[in-house]
Amino acid sequence: MTPSRDSIIRLRKVTLHYGGDEVVREVDLDIRRGETKVILGPSGVGKTTILKAILGLLRPASGEIEVDGEEISKLPERELVKIRLKMAIVFQGGALFDSMTVGENVSFRLREHGLAPPGEIEERVQSALQFVGLAGAVKLKPAQLSGGMKKRVAIARALAAKPEVILFDEPTTGLDPINAFNMELLILKLKESRQVTIVIVTHDVGSALRLADSVAMLHEGKFIFEGSPGELQQSSEPVVRAFREPGSIVL
Ligand SMILES: Nc1ncnc2c1ncn2[C@@H]1O[C@H](COP(=O)(O)OP(=O)(O)OP(=O)(O)O)[C@@H](O)[C@H]1O
Ligand SMILES: [Mg+2]
Numbered sequence: 658m659t660p661s662r663d664s665i666i667r668l669r670k671v672t673l674h675y676g677g678d679e680v681v682r683e684v685d686l687d688i689r690r691g692e693t694k695v696i697l698g699p700s701g702v703g704k705t706t707i708l709k710a711i712l713g714l715l716r717p718a719s720g721e722i723e724v725d726g727e728e729i730s731k732l733p734e735r736e737l738v739k740i741r742l743k744m745a746i747v748f749q750g751g752a753l754f755d756s757m758t759v760g761e762n763v764s765f766r767l768r769e770h771g772l773a774p775p776g777e778i779e780e781r782v783q784s785a786l787q788f789v790g791l792a793g794a795v796k797l798k799p800a801q802l803s804g805g806m807k808k809r810v811a812i813a814r815a816l817a818a819k820p821e822v823i824l825f826d827e828p829t830t831g832l833d834p835i836n837a838f839n840m841e842l843l844i845l846k847l848k849e850s851r852q853v854t855i856v857i858v859t860h861d862v863g864s865a866l867r868l869a870d871s872v873a874m875l876h877e878g879k880f881i882f883e884g885s886p887g888e889l890q891q892s893s894e895p896v897v898r899a900f901r902e903p904g905s906i907v908l
Contacts, residue, residue, distance in 0.1 A: 664723070665690045665822060665854050666711055671720035671730075673706050680706045682878045683720065688822075693848050693855040695865040697889075698875035699900070704858035707875075708824050711856070712744060713737035725821065742770060745815035746824040749831070753799040753807055753814075759786070760795040763814045772818055785813035789843060805836030812843060816851075823847070825857045829864050837864075844868055862901050866890065874900070 666688040673681045680703040688694045696704050709715040710722060713729050722730050724740050732740065745766075753762045763782045767773045773781055786792050789809040799807055808828065815823050828844060829837040841864060848855060848868070857868060865872050866886045874882040874889070874897060882889065882897050889897065 662726075663689055665725055666856070667721075667723040668707075668710075669721045669723075671710065671722060672718045673703065673710055673715060674718055675706075675715075679718070679878060681875070684875075684878075684880055686873060686880065688854060688856060689871075691852055691854055692870040693844075693857065693868055695869035695872045696856065696858045696875060697860065697862065697865045697872055697900075698858075699860055702875045703878065704860075704875060705826055708746065708826055708856070708858060711824065712741055712746060742772070742818070743820060744822040744824060745818050745820040746826065747808070747811045747815050747828065749827045753810060755799050757798075758795065759791070759797050759799070759802070759810050759813075762799070762810060763795075763817050766814065766818050781817045782813075785817040786810075788816060788846075789813045803836075805832055805839065808832070808836075808840060809843065812847075816847075820853065822854045822856060825855070825859075827859055828857060829859065829861055841867055862889075876900075 664687045668684055668686040670683045670685065671681065672679055672683055696707060698704050706715065710717055711724065717730050721728050725743055727740065729737060729740050757765065760782050763785055764778050767778050767781060782795065783792060786795060789812050791806060791809055791813065794806065802810065828840050832840060844855065845868065847853065859865060866889065869886050871883065871885055872889050873880045876896050882892055882894055892898065
């Protein structure tokens with residue numbers, strides 16, 4: 658495919674599996690620079706699998722994946738490392754290193770890949786932690802944090818690396834309603850204040866409607882809907898309706 662300037666991530670006819678059955682089959686997806694894209698779908702449909710493929714952690718069985726103008730599906734591992742530096746992922750549980758302090762967690766990638774001069778690291782860590790409202794937590798260990806705080810540290814860690822794309826895997830799942838609300842506010846703040854592309858995978862329709870510029874819904878290995886939150890709300894596609902309003906289905 659010809660590299661795109663408008664899209665930072667593109668999937669073309671991508672098929673993914675783990676050796677057994679196909680998880681997704683010949684899917685296309687376009688994520689425009691600077692947009693917030695939500696990939697919506699039920700549990701087990703392949704949302705995390707798609708994120709892994711975008712990060713080059715899972716090679717497609719067939720099809721092409723383009724990240725920032727480069728086709729990555731056949732790149733050797735050392736080239737993939739460079740591509741991954743353009744992106745940061747916030748995992749579902751935060752995935753912090755328990756033995757390190759919050760500050761060390763946030764600066765880990767900067768030090769590991771030499772992404773910032775040593776003199777700048779502390780400032781980057783402080784500003785990232787400030788953004789997520791945890792400036793005072795720099796010396797704490799993950800065990801001293803609540804689940805919501807861990808997720809915010811994971812966001813600070815993603816931000817510190819100044820990526821072009823931030824991928825969120827189920828940012829609100831497992832949080833109580835107040836922490837889930839605060840997480841959405843944080844993503845909205847990120848959306849407003851930074852020129853970053855945001856990709857969110859979730860099964861939460863409400864989150865999708867509140868956060869997305871555009872939504873792609875995955876069902877049985879295919880994208881069955883793509884459009885704005887307004888279009889998602891209006892869609893009469895039966896699977897979309899059933900997912901949006903489970904109460905509307907007569908069992
Ligand atoms: N490492 C793996 N090895 C084998 N099969 C896997 C692996 N990871 C995921 N799968 C399978 O691939 C399918 C898609 O999984 P995936 O984790 O992408 O779903 P998901 O949409 O992210 O679900 P959830 O909302 O529960 O996180 C599932 O059937 C799952 O069992
Ligand atoms: Mg998942």
